[in-house]
Amino acid sequence: MSVPAVEFAHVSKAFSGRVVLQDVDLRIPAGRTTVIIGPSGAGKSVFLKLLVGLLQPDEGRILVEGEDLTRLDEEGLYRLRRRIGMLFQDGALFDSMTVGENVAFPLRRHTRMREPEIDAAVASVLASVGLPGTQERMPSELSGGMRKRVGLARAIVLDPDIVLFDEPSSGLDPVTSDAIDQLIVEMRERLGKTFIVISHDIVGTFRIADHIAMLHGGRIVARGTPEEIRHSPDPVVRAFLRRNIPLPPLPGEREESP
Amino acid sequence: MTAAAGIPARFLATVGGYAGFTWDCAAATLRHGLRTDATLREAYVIGVRSLPVLVTMAVFVGTNLSIQGHAAFRTLGAHSLVGMFVALAGVREVCPLLAGTMVAAKTGTEICAQLAVMRTKEQIDALEVMAVNPYAELIAPRLLGIVLVMPALTVLTLAAAIASATAVAVWQLDVNPGEFRDYVFDNIRLADVGIAVLKGVLFGAVIATVSGFFGLTSERGPEGVGRATNRAIVAICVVCVMLNYLVTAVAYR
Amino acid sequence: MPSATSLAPPSAPADPPRRRRREPSAAFHAYAYRVGAAALRPPWSAAEVVRHAYVVGYRCLLPVLVSMVPFGMVIGVQGMKILDLFGAHRLLSGLMALLVIRELAPVLTSVLVAAQAGSAFAAELGAMRLKEELDATAVMAVDPVSWHVVPRVLGMALVTPALTVLAAVGGIAGGWVVAVYGRGLPHGEFAAHTVALIGTWDLWASAVKGLVYGVTIGLVSTWRGFHSSGGAEGVGRAVNDTVVICVVSILVLNYLLSTLMFTGAGAAG
Numbered sequence: 076m077s078v079p080a081v082e083f084a085h086v087s088k089a090f091s092g093r094v095v096l097q098d099v100d101l102r103i104p105a106g107r108t109t110v111i112i113g114p115s116g117a118g119k120s121v122f123l124k125l126l127v128g129l130l131q132p133d134e135g136r137i138l139v140e141g142e143d144l145t146r147l148d149e150e151g152l153y154r155l156r157r158r159i160g161m162l163f164q165d166g167a168l169f170d171s172m173t174v175g176e177n178v179a180f181p182l183r184r185h186t187r188m189r190e191p192e193i194d195a196a197v198a199s200v201l202a203s204v205g206l207p208g209t210q211e212r213m214p215s216e217l218s219g220g221m222r223k224r225v226g227l228a229r230a231i232v233l234d235p236d237i238v239l240f241d242e243p244s245s246g247l248d249p250v251t252s253d254a255i256d257q258l259i260v261e262m263r264e265r266l267g268k269t270f271i272v273i274s275h276d277i278v279g280t281f282r283i284a285d286h287i288a289m290l291h292g293g294r295i296v297a298r299g300t301p302e303e304i305r306h307s308p309d310p311v312v313r314a315f316l317r318r319n320i321p322l323p324p325l326p327g328e329r330e331e332s333p
Numbered sequence: 334m335t336a337a338a339g340i341p342a343r344f345l346a347t348v349g350g351y352a353g354f355t356w357d358c359a360a361a362t363l364r365h366g367l368r369t370d371a372t373l374r375e376a377y378v379i380g381v382r383s384l385p386v387l388v389t390m391a392v393f394v395g396t397n398l399s400i401q402g403h404a405a406f407r408t409l410g411a412h413s414l415v416g417m418f419v420a421l422a423g424v425r426e427v428c429p430l431l432a433g434t435m436v437a438a439k440t441g442t443e444i445c446a447q448l449a450v451m452r453t454k455e456q457i458d459a460l461e462v463m464a465v466n467p468y469a470e471l472i473a474p475r476l477l478g479i480v481l482v483m484p485a486l487t488v489l490t491l492a493a494a495i496a497s498a499t500a501v502a503v504w505q506l507d508v509n510p511g512e513f514r515d516y517v518f519d520n521i522r523l524a525d526v527g528i529a530v531l532k533g534v535l536f537g538a539v540i541a542t543v544s545g546f547f548g549l550t551s552e553r554g555p556e557g558v559g560r561a562t563n564r565a566i567v568a569i570c571v572v573c574v575m576l577n578y579l580v581t582a583v584a585y586r
Numbered sequence: 587m588p589s590a591t592s593l594a595p596p597s598a599p600a601d602p603p604r605r606r607r608r609e610p611s612a613a614f615h616a617y618a619y620r621v622g623a624a625a626l627r628p629p630w631s632a633a634e635v636v637r638h639a640y641v642v643g644y645r646c647l648l649p650v651l652v653s654m655v656p657f658g659m660v661i662g663v664q665g666m667k668i669l670d671l672f673g674a675h676r677l678l679s680g681l682m683a684l685l686v687i688r689e690l691a692p693v694l695t696s697v698l699v700a701a702q703a704g705s706a707f708a709a710e711l712g713a714m715r716l717k718e719e720l721d722a723t724a725v726m727a728v729d730p731v732s733w734h735v736v737p738r739v740l741g742m743a744l745v746t747p748a749l750t751v752l753a754a755v756g757g758i759a760g761g762w763v764v765a766v767y768g769r770g771l772p773h774g775e776f777a778a779h780t781v782a783l784i785g786t787w788d789l790w791a792s793a794v795k796g797l798v799y800g801v802t803i804g805l806v807s808t809w810r811g812f813h814s815s816g817g818a819e820g821v822g823r824a825v826n827d828t829v830v831i832c833v834v835s836i837l838v839l840n841y842l843l844s845t846l847m848f849t850g851a852g853a854a855g
Contacts, residue, residue, distance in 0.1 A: 127462045149364075153464040167459035170450075170819070181463050229463075386830055393837035400841060401689045404848040405681050421668055426660055431837075434697060438829035442705070446822025453818050506849070555716050555818040559709020562825040566701040571652050578656035581663055 078141055080105040080237055080269040081126060086135035088121055095121045097293040099135070103286070105236075108263050108270040110280045113290035114315065119273040122290065123241055126271070127159060128152045140236065157185055160230030161239040165246065166222035168214040174201070174225050175210030181233045200228045203265070204258060220251035224258065231266065238262075240272040244279045256282050277316060281305070289315065354546045358476070361468035368474050375478030383439045383486065390435045391428065391490040395497030398423045403506050415508055416516025419498040424491055424521050425585070429529045430577050432490040433536030436479070437569040441544040444475055445565040448548025449558040457549065467549065476541035480534055487533030491526065528584045535580065536573050543569050612813040618805050621739060624732040631737060638741030642703040646749055649698050654753040657694060658686060658760025665761070666769050675769070679776040680783030682761045687784060687792045688848065691754035693840055696799035699746055700832035704807035707738050708828040711811025712821035720812070735812060739804035746800025747793040754792060791847045798839060803832050 079102040088096040095118045103109045113119055124130040125137055128144050137144040139155060147155060168177045178197045182188055188196065201207055204224040214222060223243060230238055243259060244252040256279045263270050263283075274280050280287060281301050288298040289312055297304060297312045304312060402418030448471065451457050460467045495517060502508040544565040551561030610620060624630065661682050669675040711734065714720050723730040758780065765771040807828045814824040 124458075129458055129461055149466075153466070156462055156464040159462065161459070161462045163455045163459055165454060167455040169456055169459075170454075184463070184465055386834060389834055390837055393834070393841050396841040397689065397693075397837060397844065400844040400849065401685060404688065404844070405684050417668075421664065425664060435830075435833060438701070438833050439826070442822070442826040442829055446819070446826060450818045450822060505845070555713045555821045556709070558818045559706070559713055559821045559825055562822055563702065563705040563709055566705055566825075566829055567649050567698070570698055570701050571649050574653040574656050578660050581660050585663055585667060 078105070079103055079138075080140060081271065082136075082138040083122075083125075084136045084138070086125065086132045086137060088118075088125060088130065088132050095293050096125070096132070099290075099293075099295055101288055101295055101298070103269065103271060105269050106267055107285040108259070108272065108283055109286040109288065110272045110274055110284040111288050111290055112274055112277070112280050112315070115275060117290045118293045119275075119290055120241070123161075123239060123271075123273055126239065127156060127161060157233060158236045159239065160233065160235035160237070162223060162226045162230045162241065162243060164241045165219070166214070166226035168222060168225055168229070170214055172214075173210060174206075174212045174214065174217070177214065177225060178210075178229045178232055181229065185233060196232060197228075200232045201225070203262070204228045218251075219246050220255060223247070223255055227258070227262070231262070234266075235268065237269045237271065238266075240270065240274075242274055242276075243272060244274065244276040252276070252279060259283050277318070291315070350550065351543070351546050354549070355542050358468045358472050358542070358545070361466045362473040365466045365469035367477065368470065371470075371474035372477045372481070375474045376481040377478075379436075379440050379475075379478050380482035380486065382443075383436050384489070386439055387432060387435050387486055387490060388493050390431060391493035392497040394427060394431050394490075395419070395423070395494035395499075396501045398427065398494065399498040399501040399506060403502070403508075413508060413512050414516065415502055415506070416513040417520045419495065419502070420517045420520035423494050423498065424525050424529055426577065426581065428490050428494050429487055429532040429536070430573065432487050432533060433540070433573045433577075434570060436483070436486065436537065437540045437544075437566055437573070440479065441540040441569050442562050442566055444541065445544035445548040445551075445562045446558055448545060449551035449561045452549065452551055453553045453555075453558060472541070472545040472549075475545065476538065479537040479541045483533040483537035484530045487530050488526070491529060528580065532577060532580050535576055539572050539576065540569050543572065614806075614809055617809045617812070620731055621735055621805060621808070624729060625736045625740065627732075630732045630740075634733075634737035635740045635744070638738050639744045640741075642699065642742050643745040643749065645706070646695075646699050646702050646745070647752065649702055650695050650749050650753050651756045653698060654691065654694055654756040655760040657690060658682070658757035658762075659764045660760075661685065661690075661757075662761040662764025662768065666765060666771075675765075675771065676775055676779060678765055678771065678779075679758075679761070680779040683758050683780045683784050684788065686757040686761070687754045687788050689840070689844065691757055692750050692792055692795035692799060693836060694757075695750045695753040695796065696746060696803060696836050697833055699742070699749065699800065700803045700807070700836070701829055703742060704803040704828050704832050705825045707742075707804070707807040708811040708814070708824040709821055711735070711808055712814040712824040715812065715814050716817065716821065730812075735808045738808055739801065742804035743797060743800040746803070747796035750792055750796030751789070754789075791843075794847075795840065795843055798843065799836050802835055802839065806831050806835065 081103040083099045083101040086096055086099045087094070099122070111119055111122060121130065125132055126139070126144075128147070132145060135145075140158070142151075142155060144152070144155065168174070169180070172180070175194075175197050178200060179193050182193050182196060197210060198207070201209060204227050206221060206224050206228070209221075209225070214225070217225065240259065243255050247255065259270065259272070260283050272280075272283065284301050286298070287301055287304045289296050289304065291311055297307050297309050299307070305316070307313065398419045399415060402415035402422070406414045406418065448457075451471075457467050460470060499510075499513060499517070502513050503510045547561045547565035547568070551557045610616065662678070665678045665682055666675050669678050669681075711720070714734065720730045720734065723733055762776060766773050766776055810824040810828045810831070814820040816823070
């Protein structure tokens with residue numbers, strides 16, 4: 076494995092005394108899809124927020140393509156974030172803008188492209204997520220699945236090195252959820268970028284993942300290929316895969332709130 | 334910490350948070366540059382949207398002023414002084430303050446709710462992740478937009494209030510029109526209008542920063558949106574009344 | 587007309603035609619009527635009324651005083667300056683007390699009550715609408731208007747007059763500080779002119795105004811919250827509408843009430 080796309084080195088994070096992540100140590104390989112799975116309250120969202128610098132860890136280092144995120148000033152952080160795209164849970168589209176303006180937003184703010192070029196780029200990326208010709212629609216008119224597709228289009232329009240997915244299947248019916256998983260697999264093959272997904276959806280995870288890390292009680296309890304995870308002897312992993320919630324507590328575990 | 338001791342502590346924490354927020358806004362705007370197009374758009378939107386309700390309010394402020402002045406001075410048998418009362422009380426104090434309250438009620442709550450909704454829907458996080466500074470993107474254009482339109486809105490409020498006060502005085506209270514007009518215009522100096530405009534601009538700055546602060550620090554979810562808006566409007570009202578006293582105390586020593 | 591299919595039910599006995607139940611209208615007059623009817627037709631919880639009254643009073647007292655005292659001081663500053671022109675600054679206290687009690691205290695208090703408690707009511711009920719708590723109340727065969735709205739409106743109607751009177755005291759105190767300590771007006775003269783110019787009628791008028799504005803704010807805020815829609819934005823919109831509508835209605839009502847109370851012959855003595 077060459078330089079990992081993302082490396083968490085002994086990262087801990089607590090909120091007013093409540094430990095959410097504890098000594099997380101993880102290398103995420105470049106050019107693959109890595110899924111962080113775990114039950115809700117395991118610290119997945121905090122993991123993602125640390126990864127984009129919305130939160131600062133209490134301890135440890137977070138390296139994105141070799142750069143230590145925790146030591147960057149604002150300018151450096153913003154420079155780094157231009158190489159990251161993120162699909163938020165409900166898309167996080169700007170309600171006041173059309174679909175086209177939403178997707179064009181990163182291009183307008185970070186490139187010197189002219190309007191015709193922007194229009195062409197927006198049209199092509201919207202087509203690639205399966206929503207050609209929707210530029211003039213408003214986010215409020217879209218279904219949950221469509222909002223996620225537009226969110227994905229906005230996330231990849233700057234051609235980032237790393238694409239993050241926050242619970243891509245949450246809030247969707249099973250059919251739409253399958254379609255989004257399918258889209259993620261397609262996009263990964265076409266773009267060849269690093270995809271990092273956090274999810275609690277077991278079926279979808281096995282469909283899209285090249286690597287899986289399982290987060291439970293703020294710690295990485297298992298990691299490996301889907302095959303390795305599927306045959307893991309670890310009781311916590313087995314319980315999660317059998318959907319036995321609540322999971323058996325870890326030694327010395329603290330209570331988690333969602 | 335007991336509940337009683339918690340209130341001053343929370344108050345100080347909020348004031349500190351607000352100070353930090355305004356500082357961050359100024360710093361971010363200087364670093365990332367002001368978005369002129371967005372500023373002008375906000376100025377236009379704020380100006381146009383608050384105009385109808387502001388004028389409605391001003392009309393009734395004027396009618397109230399006439400009635401009040403009339404009732405007060407009649408007891409002294411000097412009801413023609415109502416014109417003076419309208420000019421002095423209206424232009425110097427009541428109109429700027431109520432214009433501020435109205436813009437706070439209309440635009441301030443709108444800004445606050447908008448930002449709190451954006452926060453709830455992770456749109457502020459999305460801006461950050463797309464390497465766009467939310468302060469420079471969202472707060473600075475609104476702040477400057479309000480500050481740009483406040484002078485015009487204040488002057489319009491004054492004009493509408495004086496017009497409606499005249500109408501009530503002349504038609505309802507039977508004050509001599511010529512006398513009323515003389516008392517009004519003899520008692521308005523250009524400086525008074527200037528001070529009123531200054532107050533308007535200060536209130537505008539308070540409205541934009543306070544509602545921005547409460548909006549961007551709101552809790553997530555619909556209750557958070559409601560609570561943030563509620564806190565913002567009360568804080569704005571109280572700060573504006575105090576600021577009004579300070580300006581008056583200095584300007585009319 | 588008899589139907590040809592065998593699946594048709596046997597012809598039903600002719601029920602006397604009953605009017606279809608209609609969904610309650612969201613128009614303000616219909617809503618106000620509904621609240622009024624529910625208020626006149628208990629059961630509603632008196633304990634809830636007291637609780638809301640307490641919360642409104644507790645939340646609003648500080649903002650009201652903190653705004654009214656500086657406002658009184660402003661009148662002190664401006665009034666002294668103006669009355670000096672006529673050599674009549676002794677009249678300050680009486681005129682100020684008159685203005686504060688009759689006009690400024692009711693208006694400023696209710697604007698702040700609208701901003702503080704009215705917007706809170708709108709936000710609470712809006713969130714309850716959004717989370718289907720109001721529907722759940724109705725499905726459990728409890729009228730959401732009697733249970734959630736009436737206590738709020740009555741609580742606010744109880745407390746606003748009291749806050750108005752306290753605000754008047756605060757405003758006069760503010761003017762007193764400026765006039766007596768700032769400008770050296772003798773204390774006795776200040777008090778004497780205050781008492782001379784105001785009558786009990788003025789205090790009653792002030793409280794009545796507070797009552798009317800309190801009911802208005804209670805109705806408008808719960809109306810916007812009760813009939814809000816459209817997610818978190820809907821809650822924000824309800825709050826925004828509430829404050830704007832309340833401030834304008836207070837000014838309109840104040841004009842009408844002042845005209846009625848103080849311009850009628852002999853009313854103000």
